[in-house]
Amino acid sequence: MTLATQVNDQQQSITISGLNKSYDHTAKGELHYILKDVNLTIKSGEFFVLLGPSGCGKSTLLNMIAGFVSKTDGQLKVGKSEVEKPGQDRAVVFQQADASLFPWLNVRQNVEFGLKMKKVDKARRNEISSYYIELVGLQGHEQKYPRELSGGMKQRVQLARVLANDSSILLMDEPFGALDAMTRRTMQKELSHIWRQTGKTVIFVTHDISEAVLLGQRIGIMSRGPNSKVTDIYDVPLHYPRDPGQPDFIKLEKTIQAHFDHEYSI
Numbered sequence: 663m664t665l666a667t668q669v670n671d672q673q674q675s676i677t678i679s680g681l682n683k684s685y686d687h688t689a690k691g692e693l694h695y696i697l698k699d700v701n702l703t704i705k706s707g708e709f710f711v712l713l714g715p716s717g718c719g720k721s722t723l724l725n726m727i728a729g730f731v732s733k734t735d736g737q738l739k740v741g742k743s744e745v746e747k748p749g750q751d752r753a754v755v756f757q758q759a760d761a762s763l764f765p766w767l768n769v770r771q772n773v774e775f776g777l778k779m780k781k782v783d784k785a786r787r788n789e790i791s792s793y794y795i796e797l798v799g800l801q802g803h804e805q806k807y808p809r810e811l812s813g814g815m816k817q818r819v820q821l822a823r824v825l826a827n828d829s830s831i832l833l834m835d836e837p838f839g840a841l842d843a844m845t846r847r848t849m850q851k852e853l854s855h856i857w858r859q860t861g862k863t864v865i866f867v868t869h870d871i872s873e874a875v876l877l878g879q880r881i882g883i884m885s886r887g888p889n890s891k892v893t894d895i896y897d898v899p900l901h902y903p904r905d906p907g908q909p910d911f912i913k914l915e916k917t918i919q920a921h922f923d924h925e926y927s928i
């Protein structure tokens with residue numbers, strides 16, 4: 663089965679220019695910036711990784727793109743439109759799948775939830791959910807409830823639901839951070855495979871250099887906060903699927919590690 667008509671129909675890039683975010687003021691009454699002068703363009707269909715130390719503002723930036731958090735000033739556009747609120751073109755995958763799955767719905771019902779809200783008819787819902795359940799490797803588990811699933815399986819349900827809703831942009835906030843190493847590696851492989859199959863735009867937040875090099879076409883490095891911004895962008899000129907044992911992979915990992923070592927040594 664192919665759902666090719668369902669994807670790639672909303673191609674749009676993300677343009678961020680002079681973007682600032684402040685929640686409060688300093689003692690002198692000046693704005694205290696979490697993010698200051700963020701400039702970034704993410705191409706449609708790109709797999710872009712945001713990498714930075716804990717607390718630098720990665721989630722804040724992702725949530726601003728999602729429309730959950732408002733900007734203080736600057737420009738943040740998806741396609742030609744300024745982001746002002748959440749939209750169906752953007753979907754967020756959180757670190758904890760538990761918070762986003764409905765415990766009273768089984769796997770298929772969770773995956774179909776958004777489609778039902780959009781009043782997609784039952785036969786089509788079934789077709790779409792079957793496709794994505796298979797894509798994330800959950801066939802045979804359709805009737806199970808979240809409490810009967812492992813952490814990795816729940817994360818797959820979250821991913822299948824987001825894919826079924828057909829947002830063109832996936833915003834992923836450390837989605838595999840809570841998984842054990844083996845499950846995490848499997849999920850990374852599957853996500854990379856799914857991205858290559860669907861052509862969606864992915865913005866993936868992590869503080870794990872190896873994960874960034876494994877998945878991203880480009881890696882945006884965020885500086886330590888406050889006044890955090892994207893200071894450097896690394897291209898990852900490695901073919902997929904990538905092998906973390908490969909010399910060029912290790913070399914890039916080391917280069918990025920040296921970047922952080924340098925920043926923290928000053």
Ligand SMILES: Nc1ncnc2c1ncn2[C@@H]1O[C@H](COP(=O)(O)OP(=O)(O)OP(=O)(O)O)[C@@H](O)[C@H]1O
Nearest residue numbers: 685696714715716717718719720721722723869887
């Ligand atoms: N609602 C809020 N009000 C005030 N400050 C906030 C709020 N949300 C986040 N912050 C602050 O913004 C900064 C960036 O937080 P954010 O969660 O974006 O960082 P992060 O890079 O995603 O961190 P981590 O990798 O640890 O998840 C932190 O100093 C945090 O305390």
